[in-house]
Amino acid sequence: MSQTNRLRIAGGTVYDPANGVDGVVRDVCIEGDRIVAELPSGAPRLDARGMVVMPGGVDIHAHIAGSSVNHARRLLPEEHAADPAPAPRLDGGAVARSGTGGTLPSTFATGYRYAGLGYTTVMEAAVAPLAARHAHAELDDTPIIDAGFYVLLGNDEYLLRQLAAGEAARARDYAAWLLGTTRAYAIKIVNPGGVAVWKGVGGGDRRNVSGLDDTLGSSVVTPRKILEVLAGAANALGLPHPVHIHCNNLGQPGNAATTLESMKALSGQRAHFTHLQFHSYGGTPGKGWASAAREVIEYVNGHPEVSVDVGQVMFGAATTVTADSPVEHLLYASSGRKWVNVDIELESGCGIVPYVYKEKAAVAALQWAVGLELFLLARDPWRVVLSTDHPNGGTFLSYPELIRLLMDRAYRDERLKAVNQKLLAGSALLDGLAREYTLGEIATITRAGPARLLGLKNKGHLGPGADADVTIYANEADRAKMFSTSRYTIKAGTLVVEDGQLRRAPAGRRLAVRPGYDAAVTKDVKRFFDQYACVAFENYGAEPVS
Amino acid sequence: MTDRTVANVTCLGCGCACDDISVVVTRDRIAEARNACALGAAWFGDGSVPAETRVNGRSASLEQALTEAARLLTGAKRPLVYLAGDVSCETQRESVAIADRLHAAIDSLAATAAPAVLAAQRRGRAGATLGEIRQRADLVVFWAVDPSARYPRYASRYAVEPRGVAAPQGRASRTLIAVDVGERRGPVEAHGRLAIAPVDEVDSLEIMRAVVQERAAGDARFQPAIDLARRMTEARYAVIVADGEPSPIPADPARAEALVTLAQALNGPTRCALSTLRGGGNRSGADAVLTWQTGFPFAVDFARGYPSYQPRTDAAALLGGGEVDAALVIGAPATLPEPVAAALAQVRSVAIGPRSSAASFQPVVAVDTGAAGIHEGGTAFRMDDVPLPLRPSLDGARAALVTVRALRDRLGA
Secondary structure, three states, X not given: OOOOOEEEEEEEEEEEHHHOEEEEEEEEEEEOOEEEOOOOOOOOEEEOOOEEEEEOXXXXXXXXXXXXXHHHHHHOHHHHHHOEEXXXXXXXXXXXXXXXXXXXXXXXXXXXXXXXXXXXXXXXXXXXXXXXXXXXXXXXXXXOOEEEEEEEOOOOHHHHHHHHOOOHXXXXXXXXXXXXXXXXXXXXXXXXXXXXXXXXXXXXXXXXXXXXXXXXXXXXXXXXXHHHHHHHHHHHOOOOOOOEEEOOOOOOOOOHHHHHHHHHHOOOOOEEEOOHHHHOEEEEOOOEEEEOHHHHHHHHHHOOOEEEEOOOOOOEEEEEEEOOXXXXXXXXXXXXXXXXXXXEOOOEEEEEEEEEEOOOOHHHHHHHHHHHHHHHHOOOOOOEEOOOOEOOOOOHHHHHHHHHHHHOXXXXXXXXXXXXXXXXXXXXXXXXXXXXXXXXXXXXXXXHHHHHHHOOOOOOOOOOOOEOOEEEEEOOOOHHHHHHOOOEEEEOOEEEEEOXXXXXXXXXXXXXXXXXXXXXXXXXXXXXXXXXXXXXXXXXXXXXXX | OOOXXXXXXXXXXXXXXXXXXXXXXXXXXXXXXXXXXXXXXXXHXXXXXXXXXXXXXXXXXXXXXXXXXXXXXXXXXXXXXEEOEOOOHHHHHHXXXXXXXXXXEEEEHHHHHHHHHHHHHXXXXXXEOHHHHHHHOOEEEEEOOOHHHHOOOHHHHHHOOOOEOOEOOHHHHOEEEEEEEOOEOOOOOOOEEEEEOHHHHHHHHHHHHHHHOOOOOOOHHHHHXXXXXXXXXXXXXXXXXXXXXXXXXXXXXXXXXXXXHHHHHOEOOEEEEEEEEOOOOOHHHHHHHHHHHHOOOOOEEOOOOXXXXXXXXXXXXXXXXXXXXXXXXXXXXXXXXXXXXXXXXXXXXXXXXXXXXXXXXXXOEEEEOOOEOOOEOEEEEOOOOOEEEEOOOOOOOOOHHHHHHHXXXXXXX
């Protein structure tokens, strides 16, 4: 179907929460790459009777492209060998590419598999500015999905210097310049200040920060300050997505206190807290773990300026890949698994450890339960959206299983019986949570919610003018089966999945912002580059060079 | 074109990928590559490249060459694609697409560092981008390598001379140690040095790791290495520099893994990065591109219709096995490892790249192009996987990217 074509998706049961449509049998009309209100009666029809029609899926947080992801791919030849992905047969003999899967699939396989799942938009969650050009090249080789990335800024040497000098306005200009020059979509903070300390900032024997008020060299530079300034910058710049925060103390017992303190530090400001599950633990380091999901989600429920994605842990193979390098060092030291660390000059870090979450492991079971509690105790699905922090908590291919856990209490209770319950005492999940997500709520946490949080006005809904990104699922009682393979995926008006088979693989679009800033900042950044950087200022970023 | 100077040019003469070169162009020739080392100056040369298109040794049109190339490659039962040096990542991406379509084997110059790549796959890595070494290193251990020979500006741009945020005096903020392993010696200007017999190299690394992990017993024969290990634990940020490329005197194959695990173990008592030196020509780009498109960094085989990994059967081994009946070499034939170039002489081949018409292996089809970074833009990767833009200083040469794309179109890939 070409761009000028029309299509009437006829008679499906439509879930379009952004437009208040919750399981209504109606037609959805497409003209070109947009949804339209109506089409002439003779327009081509796709019979969707008995099927479920939703906007295309929107993944707010996944690791799919760039230097860290590629380091992780390189580390896992055994996974790739075990999961070959022959080229799909596309319509009209169009060229498709083979690849490999595993927890970090090759680029082409990533695009095809997301489309097969009914997802049409994905955000890469962590790209160091120095490697932005690399991330764009990989996204160019990732077909079908529209994609963008978040640029890492929470441990950046130039930024920290501006904070030390009290130059909040210059910090904001710097963020704006960096977003534009790297062609990024949003500002990402990973373990504010902690990665810088891991690399030696502040001196001493510290390898991480422990809380919001640890200082980094200057007494005024703290994780709290980093959060405040960057959250303020994102809001002042009017970015479509607020600052995207991976809090301090990821994975540590008792870290819920840090998480809540971080949320309170930004009280009244829009901010997105990512993979909340990894930041919602009670207990004390070295002395034990417990769920603190209820406490954390109750704060979220009461504060409309806060949004989160859950970062659910799913049992099975995963790969932890993050800019939070001190955390990966701990995981390496405790697991003895293979480990990648890359310190990235003046900017950030990268740590990777392959991992398996086992039902019989007490901590993995706790993590699994904490994620489910966050989902099931959340009051506003628009602000508590689905993620597994792919591939950290599990891969994107586990989303259908996660949806079943949310929609099917009997199944969930059955699974709960099989997990290690040592650390689940007192958890809300063990006490019994009856909630079952509806299809409308699933459409919210996988489509409408993430699109709204990302400020993507034409995504996540099916109203006139929206991008013609549509997924059609067979309505099966087994929700994991239903969501594992879309019957039809339409991307920008092109039928990419047809009868459950990938048939077309057009290129996706890049999502990026270019906020305005006082150009004086670039002179100062260039001075800093001339003094310390080892790439030319003119060669930095990801813009085409003349 | 008029005389001019192109600034901020990236050099692919070695893996340092220095991006501070100013290329002075006079009468359509490179008159000078300012800031370039001798190796870089030689890499730029005067920028002149032949512009031949040959089929069976005779001049031909591009049309004829591409037709013959497509015929030869589609008729092959066991084609091999080889990514040689001096092409951009953009051209490498097109080349992998061709290999995928042909169900060919594909290998690249990145295979020269196979022991280091395989060690990193088994154990991971403790690394840093070169600029982070500049910012932080206070102790630099040159393990059996003096970078000045094959990576001339490594010390002046990255690891030794320049000032960094935590090394305010540059060289004066750092201690340099040379470890001489037999004839593989560290830099002469090191502050301290120790000698290790080649037969003891891996054992020394293992004992150093044991010392770092506080599980070692003393052994007088290894005392200098033990002392070095202790010294490293006292550094603020230690760096081990080792060559990932093969040396004329072969090293113990187990040493790459021993270097990785020592560097990893030092992250605990202190911070440490292993800096693995790699050669030029954008071979690190070939590694990155193959990894993102296939999941494997080199020695990939599409014969089954999907990528499989054959790290024990690299291009030279595959060609030597006699199975390959056609080869496509993309990049500068002059950069090929000797065994690969020699083995290519035994098969019918297509060569697209700088000075292909002068290839020693006498390709059936040879299409000369310009070199990435001299005549053609795009992206290349530094040895530490940092991507850099390429800025052409000369025009007029046939672009490799356009030519490879044209071949890809012919092949329906």
